[in-house]
Amino acid sequence: MNKTKKVIFDAAIKSFSKKGYHKSTMDEIAEAAGVAKGTLYYHFKSKEDIFKFIIDEGIKMIKEELYDKTKHLDDPTDKLRKVCEVQLKLVITYLPFFKTVLSQMWGDEDRQTHLREVLKKYFVLLEGYLLEAADESFINKNNIEIIAFNFFGVMTSTVVYNITHKDIDIEEVLDNLVEFLMRGIGKK
Structure with missing residues (x-):
């Protein structure tokens, strides 16, 4: 897993664990991962x-x-x-x-x-x-x-x-x- 995907992986787990799947947003995951929203969408469609x-x-x-x-x-x-x-x-x-x-x-x-x-x-x-x-x-x-x-x-x-x-x-x-x-x- 490349470095960017690893930080997204960790940020998404934290968000999903803390807030639940439905309340987590792409914006929050991007922010927690320290990546631009465009970077997040470059790697994942949704x-x-x-x-x-x-x-x-x-x-x-x-x-x-x-x-x-x-x-x-x-x-x-x-x-x-x-x-x-x-x-x-x-x-x-x-x-x-x-x-x-x-x-x-x-x-x-x-x-x-x-x-x-x-x-x-x-x-x-x-x-x-x-x-x-x-x-x-x-x-x-x-x-x-x-x-x-x-x-x-x-x-x-x-x-x-x-x-x-x-x-x-x-x-x-x-x-x-x-x-x-x-x-x-x-x-x-």
């Missing part, structure tokens, strides 16, 4: 284009981070732990991005449909990690698709916990989360 861009780029960054942090691991449970760690840390680090994602999950507008399609691709990635663990008999193979969605949901609710409990040890939360997830989807 606010909806900006939204789709931040979703595509944000999920791409998450996927790349997951790949980078798991590519050297052989044990499927180590990979699942790392997936939990990466998701949790990214959600905490990029909370405005995730607030934007969660706020736009519902609805039938083009950007919302686009968001759900991008997230489905991310869930397929999660399914791959879960299937690998299932193939090694670390977890049950039943309902892997639903488990991937639940895996993400548990991570999201953990972030809510983190927001309401400011003085927590992320590593302790991570250990508890991984134990909970592995018991919840593990073999009996």
Whole structure:
């Protein structure tokens, strides 16, 4: 992502997170990014284009981070732990991005449909990690698709916990989360 698009990306996330999609304006995004309105329109035709861009780029960054942090691991449970760690840390680090994602999950507008399609691709990635663990008999193979969605949901609710409990040890939360997830989807 080039430098201009990066500052627009960051400014749009802040605006969408703080004011919501509908109340954010192209003028505000341009001002927050420190670019001329013409520059904003040079890169994006509309606010909806900006939204789709931040979703595509944000999920791409998450996927790349997951790949980078798991590519050297052989044990499927180590990979699942790392997936939990990466998701949790990214959600905490990029909370405005995730607030934007969660706020736009519902609805039938083009950007919302686009968001759900991008997230489905991310869930397929999660399914791959879960299937690998299932193939090694670390977890049950039943309902892997639903488990991937639940895996993400548990991570999201953990972030809510983190927001309401400011003085927590992320590593302790991570250990508890991984134990909970592995018991919840593990073999009996």
